[in-house]
Amino acid sequence: MWTPHRYKFCPSCGAAVDYRVPADDNRERAVCSACEAIHYENPINVVGTLPFWEQGDQVQVLLCRRAIEPRHGFWTLPAGFLELGETSAQGAQRETDEEAGAQIELLPLYCLMNVVPVGQIHLYYRARLLSTEFKPGPETLEARLFHEHELPWDELAFRTVRETLRRFFEDRRLGRPYALHCADIS
Amino acid sequence: MWTPHRYKFCPSCGAAVDYRVPADDNRERAVCSACEAIHYENPINVVGTLPFWEQGDQVQVLLCRRAIEPRHGFWTLPAGFLELGETSAQGAQRETDEEAGAQIELLPLYCLMNVVPVGQIHLYYRARLLSTEFKPGPETLEARLFHEHELPWDELAFRTVRETLRRFFEDRRLGRPYALHCADIS
């Protein structure tokens, strides 16, 4: 979650920081009053998948019911914060494993959504399920497949989940190839 | 630049931090010894454009020679860190204005590249130049157009710049539509 002005003390030397515009800059930054280090705050990335199970012309998608805050009890696509040391694709695969215990074949990036109010970019990859057995981890109450008409639209955890699902079923209905969707969530 | 273990002191309360694996986690994090706040470190986003000027079947691309470190004196596409409060498209447009003073029409996202060793994701948008007058800012020594055969391949600032340019000219040569390219730079 984007918490502006989250620095009170310098993580390098422990002295107090001031928020001011450094020389050669045009934005307020956390500047250390002692060592003068500048500490930047930038948007972070959430990575996940849209796992689906296809049989003939029927498709079901995998959702996880959250066992953690925020949005405890609401349904989400498997997703979480991208970590240092991994690519966005690896992170999406890791989250799918951690939250759903689902076996997938990762497909191309499907949605890139800027969520400016919380300082996040959400990246969702399509993913073909290789099995319908799931082993949800401790962050998930329940993982199950949904047909489009069963989707819990009013109990989805995040706007980007809804927007990603909406586009997926629309692309299918129109017989469109699955190209990247970019969107801004305000 | 990704500097792992960059926290020595807690930005919330100023006490010393330890790096350890918190309960319910599986990675080392900076954990405050006093207030127990956990401070996460995540990859950050660099956003920029590939600005081009087309006349008939001729195309030129805009590069900027860097007036700042790292890679002072080398050529780059206009790009920089995504800031809180803006979308990736707005950030790419802002950097193009700040570094090149170029008037552009932003086109769809063209490259998404994970640069795991430095903890970054680079996002480049194609951009149609609306004029060939540039007003480079203080971070740029010079901004100019290059035909493909003039490109300073050995004096490019970053791998992602080279990979983006290479794909652009390849897509053109093959007459391919400009779909998103995803790549990992190691």
Ligand SMILES: [Zn+2]
């Ligand atoms: Zn300091």
Ligand SMILES: [Zn+2]
């Ligand atoms: Zn603390």
